[in-house]
Amino acid sequence: MSSSTLFGISTIAYIIAMIIYIAYLAFRKSQIGVAGTTITLAGFVSQTIAILTRWTESYAQWTALTPESTFALSVMRSAPLRNLYESLIFFVWCLILAYLIIEFKYKNRSFGAFVTPVAGIALAFIDVSGMSKEIEPLVPALQSNWLLVHVMMSFISYATFALSFSTGLMYLILKTEKRTESSYMFWTITTGVFIVILVALGLDYLTFSVAIKNPETLIKGYLFKASFFNQSFGISALSWIAALAFVFLVWRYGYVLRKVISSLSISPETLEEITYKSIATGFPIFTLGGLIFGAIWADQAWGVYWSWDPKETWSLITWFVYAFFLHSRLLRGWRGKKVAIVAVVGFVAVIFTYLGVNLLLSGLHAYGSLE
Amino acid sequence: MEEDKNKTVVDKIWDFFASITLAVVLFALIALTSIIGTILEQNAAPEKNIKLLGKLFGDSLAPTLYPIFEKLGFMDMYHSWWFVTLLLLFATNLIICSIDRLPRIWKLIKDPIRPLPEEHFKNVGIKKEFLLKGKTESIKNAFEHAIKKIGFKLLESKGVNGYQLYSEKGNYTRLGVYITHLSILLMLLGAIIGIFFGFKGSINLPEGKTYAMAFVRGKAITNSADEFEMDTILDALQATEGKSASAAKKLGIDEKTFEAKLKRYGVKPLGFSIRCDNFATDYYGGSNMPKEYRSWLTVIKEGKEVMKKSIVVNDPLNYGGITFYQSSYGMVPGAKGIFILKLTSKTGVSEIKKMPFGEKFIIPGTDLEGALADFSPALAFEPTGRPFTSGEQMTNPAVLIAFTEKGKPKYSGWIMKRYPETGRLPEGHIVELIDYWGVEYTGLSVRKDPGVLIVYLGFAAMGIGLFTALFMSHKKLWVRLVDEKNSTRVIIALSANKNRPAFERKVDKMIALLSKSGEGENQ
Numbered sequence: 001m002s003s004s005t006l007f008g009i010s011t012i013a014y015i016i017a018m019i020i021y022i023a024y025l026a027f028r029k030s031q032i033g034v035a036g037t038t039i040t041l042a043g044f045v046s047q048t049i050a051i052l053t054r055w056t057e058s059y060a061q062w063t064a065l066t067p068e069s070t071f072a073l074s075v076m077r078s079a080p081l082r083n084l085y086e087s088l089i090f091f092v093w094c095l096i097l098a099y100l101i102i103e104f105k106y107k108n109r110s111f112g113a114f115v116t117p118v119a120g121i122a123l124a125f126i127d128v129s130g131m132s133k134e135i136e137p138l139v140p141a142l143q144s145n146w147l148l149v150h151v152m153m154s155f156i157s158y159a160t161f162a163l164s165f166s167t168g169l170m171y172l173i174l175k176t177e178k179r180t181e182s183s184y185m186f187w188t189i190t191t192g193v194f195i196v197i198l199v200a201l202g203l204d205y206l207t208f209s210v211a212i213k214n215p216e217t218l219i220k221g222y223l224f225k226a227s228f229f230n231q232s233f234g235i236s237a238l239s240w241i242a243a244l245a246f247v248f249l250v251w252r253y254g255y256v257l258r259k260v261i262s263s264l265s266i267s268p269e270t271l272e273e274i275t276y277k278s279i280a281t282g283f284p285i286f287t288l289g290g291l292i293f294g295a296i297w298a299d300q301a302w303g304v305y306w307s308w309d310p311k312e313t314w315s316l317i318t319w320f321v322y323a324f325f326l327h328s329r330l331l332r333g334w335r336g337k338k339v340a341i342v343a344v345v346g347f348v349a350v351i352f353t354y355l356g357v358n359l360l361l362s363g364l365h366a367y368g369s370l371e
Numbered sequence: 372m373e374e375d376k377n378k379t380v381v382d383k384i385w386d387f388f389a390s391i392t393l394a395v396v397l398f399a400l401i402a403l404t405s406i407i408g409t410i411l412e413q414n415a416a417p418e419k420n421i422k423l424l425g426k427l428f429g430d431s432l433a434p435t436l437y438p439i440f441e442k443l444g445f446m447d448m449y450h451s452w453w454f455v456t457l458l459l460l461f462a463t464n465l466i467i468c469s470i471d472r473l474p475r476i477w478k479l480i481k482d483p484i485r486p487l488p489e490e491h492f493k494n495v496g497i498k499k500e501f502l503l504k505g506k507t508e509s510i511k512n513a514f515e516h517a518i519k520k521i522g523f524k525l526l527e528s529k530g531v532n533g534y535q536l537y538s539e540k541g542n543y544t545r546l547g548v549y550i551t552h553l554s555i556l557l558m559l560l561g562a563i564i565g566i567f568f569g570f571k572g573s574i575n576l577p578e579g580k581t582y583a584m585a586f587v588r589g590k591a592i593t594n595s596a597d598e599f600e601m602d603t604i605l606d607a608l609q610a611t612e613g614k615s616a617s618a619a620k621k622l623g624i625d626e627k628t629f630e631a632k633l634k635r636y637g638v639k640p641l642g643f644s645i646r647c648d649n650f651a652t653d654y655y656g657g658s659n660m661p662k663e664y665r666s667w668l669t670v671i672k673e674g675k676e677v678m679k680k681s682i683v684v685n686d687p688l689n690y691g692g693i694t695f696y697q698s699s700y701g702m703v704p705g706a707k708g709i710f711i712l713k714l715t716s717k718t719g720v721s722e723i724k725k726m727p728f729g730e731k732f733i734i735p736g737t738d739l740e741g742a743l744a745d746f747s748p749a750l751a752f753e754p755t756g757r758p759f760t761s762g763e764q765m766t767n768p769a770v771l772i773a774f775t776e777k778g779k780p781k782y783s784g785w786i787m788k789r790y791p792e793t794g795r796l797p798e799g800h801i802v803e804l805i806d807y808w809g810v811e812y813t814g815l816s817v818r819k820d821p822g823v824l825i826v827y828l829g830f831a832a833m834g835i836g837l838f839t840a841l842f843m844s845h846k847k848l849w850v851r852l853v854d855e856k857n858s859t860r861v862i863i864a865l866s867a868n869k870n871r872p873a874f875e876r877k878v879d880k881m882i883a884l885l886s887k888s889g890e891g892e893n894q
Contacts, residue, residue: 065655308449310409313405313449321402
């Protein structure tokens, strides 16, 4: 089987798993939970084989193009971590692995419903944005041994941060009671906006799918053009009203989710512990692999270990948010909800570092110069 | 409250800088303000950011906003006074915070563990109590063995009716946080040293040329007087292999004036010369995807070649504290190069020929004569087969060669460097275009940074510090053994400054093993 078929299988598996885990939340039958785990595991195995297959495919291409390269070098240079597509795949793989470890360790399936959507959305984003899936040999700038270790460690840390995001959000849902409470407003509005953006992106895709060739054209030419920025005033106004109404509804009825989660056998303390542990694991990996190895690589390739470019700066912003998280536990009265909010904000910064900088900021600058 | 009133101003300032609250406020401030510089393009032409502001705030507001933002330093915000102040506050906070807490922590590290008074066993967070069969003496031995096995430093005291074993491990791991903090200070220090004692410049070095200096951003040359002065400076430096003292002497001015001029024009003498012997781009197979940009460089000092290295992206050349990075390339405007051809007759006799454009050559051992009739840096073919030049860069260098035999025209054709098979002649002779040399330049980034070693030291310290701070802990274990007829009562208390459950699991495992072996003895 080719790698793309296997990737397709794993995407479908994660999406089915997501539905099953949500059903498990609703009905709480252990058989449903077992089915969820089984399908997640099947998706994971298929994805693992897919990654290895893609690796051998690109190994074959690399050795054909550079016959002089040694075995070890060829294996390293053909590692499937070279572009947005491959890195997203690897991120999802790490996330599912981390989730399966947690599920096994804590013998609890309830956050499957919160982790698999992140995996499903990431994989769906690949298809929606129409990013290139071609296997391409490395450009000179990427031919470095630091590539493998830098990208791998970055994405392992992103996966642990995604996990802490899920558990942090669950903690907030569990712990907030009053609608006027600021933590309640925070989680409902964040979740609401998140869903609204996803739906708007989906609408863009449905409307302009023919014209979209890669994520950059999507962002530059069509971002929210089907909804908020539509040429017709009516559609645009309607979109804004619908979005606001939706966020309001999430705020109004968000407590329903709390009832669902609180009926599960998962304590807020466990959630807090997992949030802390994933960040405490991810933070040093991110610092070392993402920031330090990135800086050493930049130093070797360009002669500057730090140049304040948007990617670097956003990594630093992310780093500061998680440094804030780790230190805020030392502050009086900062356990619990406030700390969970920082964990959620941290992952928003991760998403922005990873996707926002590549797509939005570069798009913004390029767009500005087009006119 | 009483205490607060008696505090001096110095104490208050100290407390302000020693607080974690200030630390997290600074984290938030640095993170939030940093966003500005990722949206507005830094050090860009004003029109670019005015356009951007127009997109964000509307075209009518943009011209008003831009000068305000510029005054606030947003167009080069990471070097603005207020951002640098934030970073300095951050550094001060780190230093004071660490000094403030270190003595207490040092005491915790250095003070040896003491036996736990009997009544305190109740107060320790994690306590275990159980009965083991066997003489106290033998159980004590078993515990001693087991505790040493997990790497704990062991001490013991004898009481009235038994023993107390007390031990600890990882007291130095409490320093992890301080190593992490120190690492950040090292990085900042290294960065400051780099700013004051280093430079970052570039040279566009044509093939075959030798330069003794690099260029940083300096004064724009607007008139012929400036141009003349700059040329004299450069000539003097070239003649002295980039030694500013000798160059100043040569010009008959004192060193200080000369240094000032160098600064004004953004010239950085290297103290040696560097020559580009060749530059080449390699492609993946027959595609147009670049595989490698390579420059062959030679360092010359006192007229001698002291170092030769070919560099690629990710593999620079370092000499005398200055590093040269492959960063770009291009064509030297108006340059006339030399064609290097390799001629191989069908009998296998081969010869390398170097010649300027327009010259002729003879295939060795034949009457076949070739003349260079045309050159294209980027030869391509239209669908109709008509050749044309697709760009100015050397993406597909090719020469048109017209062949004659004894003065009679025979045939002509394009020979491409990247496709040697195009040079196979009907008779079986081979003509290869090895290079069109001397027309390209290699763009080198030139960097001197004496602070980079300290930054790297900071990187290492950060790795070690974070690992220690987040994954290791200071663990203490007290075991009281009380004699009770044929058995021994074991009371265990344990503490750890982090990750207590993991430590507890470890001790539980140890106990399980001990009681198992104890049972074995009794049977």
